Structures are given as C-alpha cells and as structure tokens.
Amino acid sequence: MSIDNTTVAQNFSDRHVVIVGAGIxxxxxxxxxxxxxxxxxxxxxxxADRIGGIIQASPFAGLDLVDESADAxxxxxxxxxxxxxxxxxxxxxxxxxxxxxxxxxxxxxxxxTGTVLGVPGSHKAIWNTQLLTKSGKLRxxxxxxxxxxxxxxxxxxxxxxxxxxGNQVLERLVDPLVGSIYATDTDNFSVQGMPQVAELLAQPTxxxxxxxNSMQKRTSGGPVFATPITSMSAFTxxxxxxxxxxxxxxxxxxxxxxxxxxxxxxxxxxxxESLPADAVVLASPARHTAALVxxxxxxxxxxxxxxxxxxxxxxxxxxxxxxxxxxxxxSGYLVPKPVxxxxxxxxxxxxxxxxxxxxxxxxxxxxxxGRDGAPMHHLDDxxxxxxxxxxxxxxxxxDAAPTNMRFTRWIESFPQYRPGHEYRVETLDKQLHASAPGxxxxxxSYRGIGIPACINDGQRAASRALSELHS
Ligand SMILES: Cc1cc2nc3c(=O)[nH]c(=O)nc-3n(C[C@H](O)[C@H](O)[C@H](O)COP(=O)(O)OP(=O)(O)OC[C@H]3O[C@@H](n4cnc5c(N)ncnc54)[C@H](O)[C@@H]3O)c2cc1C
Numbered sequence: 517m518s519i520d521n522t523t524v525a526q527n528f529s530d531r532h533v534v535i536v537g538a539g540i541x542x543x544x545x546x547x548x549x550x551x552x553x554x555x556x557x558x559x560x561x562x563x564a565d566r567i568g569g570i571i572q573a574s575p576f577a578g579l580d581l582v583d584e585s586a587d588a589x590x591x592x593x594x595x596x597x598x599x600x601x602x603x604x605x606x607x608x609x610x611x612x613x614x615x616x617x618x619x620x621x622x623x624x625x626x627x628x629t630g631t632v633l634g635v636p637g638s639h640k641a642i643w644n645t646q647l648l649t650k651s652g653k654l655r656x657x658x659x660x661x662x663x664x665x666x667x668x669x670x671x672x673x674x675x676x677x678x679x680x681x682g683n684q685v686l687e688r689l690v691d692p693l694v695g696s697i698y699a700t701d702t703d704n705f706s707v708q709g710m711p712q713v714a715e716l717l718a719q720p721t722x723x724x725x726x727x728x729n730s731m732q733k734r735t736s737g738g739p740v741f742a743t744p745i746t747s748m749s750a751f752t753x754x755x756x757x758x759x760x761x762x763x764x765x766x767x768x769x770x771x772x773x774x775x776x777x778x779x780x781x782x783x784x785x786x787x788x789e790s791l792p793a794d795a796v797v798l799a800s801p802a803r804h805t806a807a808l809v810x811x812x813x814x815x816x817x818x819x820x821x822x823x824x825x826x827x828x829x830x831x832x833x834x835x836x837x838x839x840x841x842x843x844x845x846x847s848g849y850l851v852p853k854p855v856x857x858x859x860x861x862x863x864x865x866x867x868x869x870x871x872x873x874x875x876x877x878x879x880x881x882x883x884x885x886g887r888d889g890a891p892m893h894h895l896d897d898x899x900x901x902x903x904x905x906x907x908x909x910x911x912x913x914x915d916a917a918p919t920n921m922r923f924t925r926w927i928e929s930f931p932q933y934r935p936g937h938e939y940r941v942e943t944l945d946k947q948l949h950a951s952a953p954g955x956x957x958x959x960x961s962y963r964g965i966g967i968p969a970c971i972n973d974g975q976r977a978a979s980r981a982l983s984e985l986h987s
Contacts, residue, residue: 529555532793533558534793535560538569538768540569543756544970544978545799545975546978547599551762556794556982559764560764560766562767562770564768565768570926571751572584577834577880579873587743587863587882589743589966590966593968595968600742600744600754603751603755603757605750611743612741612847613868615739617846619692619850620849621688625646632730634685635681636656639724647689660725662722668717671937671938672704673713674702676713698965699860704932706937709937709938772785775808775812777811777812781793782795784796803821803961812951812952816948819940825930826887826888826891826932827891827928830882833921835879835881835919837878844867848864849862860890865879865881887930901921931962
C-alpha cells in the first residue's frame with residue numbers, strides 16, 4: 517500500500533469523509549470537499565496502484581505521454597475547464613488543430629455541417645450529404661411535418677430518432693456519433709443519457725427546428741474540446757496534487773472490501789486497515805460498488821449488479837507520413853454499425869493534436885474496436901492487429917505498415933444507460949439514502965459518462981455528503 521499525503525495546517529472539522537475510487541469523479545469530490553472554509557478530513561481509497569481510473573497516458577513512439585483513453589473534454593459543460601483553472605492548468609490547455617471529421621460508409625464522407633450529434637438542423641444539411649440515399653433524404657425531410665408526439669414517448673434514443681428522422685439518419689449519422697462516444701447501440705440506449713439529444717426532443721417544435729435553434733444559440737465560437745498539452749493524465753495528477761497540498765490523504769493499491777454501518781456513521785474496511793467515516797462517496801463503477809453496499813442495502817446492491825458495461829480496445833499505431841493520403845486532413849472517422857467489421861472509429865491523432873509530433877514525423881492513429889453487443893477483447897493482440905489492419909485497408913485504401921504499436925484493453929469501461937436509466941438511478945439514490953444516509957453514489961455509471969459530467973457528479977456527491985455531515 518502506498519500513501520500520498522502531506523500534513524498542512526488546515527482548519528479541519530472533526531468529521532471524516534472517505535471517497536472510494538481515485539478516478540476523475542472521486543478526485544473532483546475530494547477537491548470540492550477540501551475547498552470548504554472548515555472542511556472535513558478527506559481520504560481517497562483507490563484499488564489500483566495509480567490515480568486516474570480510466571484516464572491514463574503512457575510513453576508512445578518517443579513521445580513522453582500519449583493518452584490511452586480520453587484525449588480531451590468538452591468545454592461547453594464548464595466543469596472540466598473550471599477544475600483545470602482551480603488546479604492551475606488553465607494556461608496549459610490546447611485544442612484540436614482541426615474540427616472536421618468523417619463517417620465511413622463504403623466511402624469517406626465529411627460529417628455534414630448543420631447537424632447536432634447527427635440530427636439535421638435544415639433540409640440543406642440532409643440534401644448536401646452523400647451519406648444518405650435519396651429515399652433516406654426524402655424520409656428525413658418529412659420530419660418537420662410529422663405530428664409532434666411521434667418519437668417523444670420512448671426513452672430509446674434509436675427508436676426516437678428512427679421514428680422522427682428515419683432509419684438512415686439514425687444508422688448513418690446519430691448512431692455513429694453517439695455510439696462512438698458511449699461504445700453503445702443507440703437502440704438500447706436512453707434518450708436521457710444523451711442530454712444534448714434529450715434537449716432537442718424536449719422542445720415543442722420539430723426536431724429539425726430544435727437542432728437549428730440549438731446551433732444558433734451556440735455562437736460563442738470558442739473551441740469545443742480542450743486537453744492539457746501534457747496529456748489528460750496531467751489533469752488527474754494536478755487535482756491529486758492540490759488535494760494532497762490541501763491536507764487530503766490518498767491511499768493507493770487498497771481495494772475497499774466492505775462498508776459497515778456503525779450507529780450514524782460507517783467503517784470502511786480495506787485489506788490492512790479500517791477507516792471510520794461520517795460520510796462515504798462511492799466513486800467506483802457500479803459493478804464494483806454493488807459489493808460494497810451489500811451490508812447497507814442489499815436491494816441497492818442487487819440493482820447495481822444489473823448495470824451493464826461495454827468493453828473497448830484502443831490500439832495506438834504509427835505509420836510513415838509517406839503512406840498517408842494527403843486529402844485526409846480531418847481528426848478521424850466513425851464507422852456506422854451496418855458496415856462495421858471490427859473497427860468502430862479511428863482518430864487521426866497527428867492531424868488532431870499538433871503536439872503529438874514524433875521525431876521522424878510519423879502519423880499517429882488511435883484505432884477503437886469493440887462496443888456494446890460486439891465485444892472484441894477476447895481476441896489476442898495479434899488477432900486484434902489483423903482486424904485493425906484489414907479494416908484500415910478497407911477504409912483508407914492502403915496497407916498500413918505500423919512502426920509502433922500499443923494495445924490498451926478497457927474492459928467493462930463504458931456504462932450502458934439502458935432506457936429508463938434516469939429513473940433507475942433516482943430510485944437507487946433514494947433507496948440508499950433511506951438505509952444509509954451519508955453514503956452517496958457518484959461517477960460515470962450514473963449521470964453522464966463524459967469527463968465534465970463525472971466532475972459535476974463528483975462535486976454534487978461532495979455537496980450531498982457535506983449536507984449529511986451537517987444534518
Ligand atoms: C477508451 C475511452 C475513451 C474515452 N474518451 C473520452 C473522451 O475523450 N472524453 C471524455 O470526456 N470522456 C471519455 N471517456 C469517458 C471518461 O474517461 C470516463 O467516463 C471517466 O474517466 C470515468 O471516471 P470515473 O471517475 O467515474 O470512473 P473511473 O475512471 O472508472 O474510476 C473509478 C475508480 O474506482 C476504483 N475502484 C473500483 N473499485 C474499487 C474499490 N473496491 N476500492 C477502491 N477503488 C476502487 C477504480 O480502480 C478506478 O480507479 C472515455 C472512456 C474510455 C474507456
């Protein structure tokens with residue numbers, strides 16, 4: 517077990533909050549708690565030997581750190597930008613060098629402009645793209661004339677878009693975009709799990725007009741994505757450093773085994789010690805949290821066990837610039853499910869990030885495989901590489917000859933928000949609160965998978981824990 521902590525003169529209260537999991541959610545919760553004028557003592561307990569959870573970077577192709585998972589966060593939801601500023605990283609951020617990308621549907625097509633996550637905001641957006649056939653375009657064009665109620669009573673994202681805009685808009689535009697963000701199959705994914713689309717469907721107008729209104733409102737012009745120039749792991753490290761400076765304790769390599777109620781407080785059992793806690797933030801994924809809440813609420817535990825997750829593989833490759841088709845200047849492409857044969861998305865890392873420049877100026881690609889309903893992680897590296905190279909040949913039209921390779925398996929990393937997810941989470945929260953007030957669920961399993969959503973959720977959980985301490 518390794519322990520990071522420094523002792524600082526803080527005006528701590530006599531209360532203690534334990535946070536389970538040092539992913540971005542747990543770190544954001546700890547940071548928030550320690551910003552209080554009279555903060556509780558805070559301990560983060562992490563099962564792995566490093567902080568960051570899914571956020572991870574490692575040396576690649578001679579570069580110090582290249583992300584193995586998330587390479588950026590959305591700026592429109594300000595939580596990540598604000599946390600970066602709070603930990604002194606705001607002057608070390610960069611944004612993608614290119615803001616266009618493609619969808620491969622037997623040919624490379626630019627993602628049509630004038631769409632919101634694939635939902636067309638005008639007839640022009642529909643008719644200007646070759647991604648849709650003529651019948652697909654005709655079907656999409658009638659959306660503004662459909663009765664407003666159509667597609668609005670279901671919580672299946674796929675069903676909602678199919679019934680309003682037709683199968684092709686779903687399968688060739690919305691599903692590739694949303695599916696690649698969440699490694700999901702949108703037919704089995706909650707509308708509420710994708711707030712940008714949920715907001716469009718909630719408008720009392722056609723979906724097309726709602727998309728157009730949303731684009732018109734969004735004229736701030738700043739970059740949509742940002743990342744620390746020294747990788748996303750610099751972000752989690754900077755938050756951890758601030759937590760430790762503020763007197764928080766971080767315990768690594770120590771999976772929490774159980775949580776035991778003790779009067780109005782709790783005992784958090786690790787392998788080698790037990791920590792008394794007045795409140796506990798469970799920032800571990802639902803499938804791990806299920807075991808931890810058994811003694812607190814067996815019903816909550818059973819329901820958490822039923823949460824489903826998808827696994828993905830991220831292969832980083834370098835290829836010689838001489839191989840690269842000059843016309844492909846975008847940040848990468850997505851592959852719609854009906855034409856997927858393994859690869860789901862490819863990021864053209866060297867186009868996207870100006871700072872990913874190798875000594876011999878090779879092209880860095882990040883190739884994603886596997887998603888909900890199409891697992892690939894049972895294949896060994898050799899077989900995965902064969903699939904990746906076969907698909908790259910099909911999509912890009914040449915035999916890629918990789919000079920560096922790195923395989924990262926993200927097993928059960930993407931929570932799947934099934935239809936009804938929001939209601940399920942609300943119920944779980946109430947149930948756990950009734951039997952274990954002061955124990956709070958947080959993280960990607962519940963209220964958003966993207967990094968800003970996780971930060972918001974960590975901070976919300978911190979506020980809930982604080983209010984329990986004071987009740
Ligand atoms: C390949 C990939 C690419 C992604 N790309 C992006 C992107 O570009 N932008 C974006 O915004 N989002 C992206 N995401 C999503 C985002 O990175 C994650 O949703 C987010 O980082 C999850 O954070 P978290 O803290 O909730 O969970 P996690 O990062 O999973 O952290 C949970 C922590 O809990 C620990 N833990 C589990 N059980 C225990 C226990 N019993 N005791 C102690 N600790 C325990 C785990 O070890 C882990 O460290 C991506 C995800 C993946 C997999």
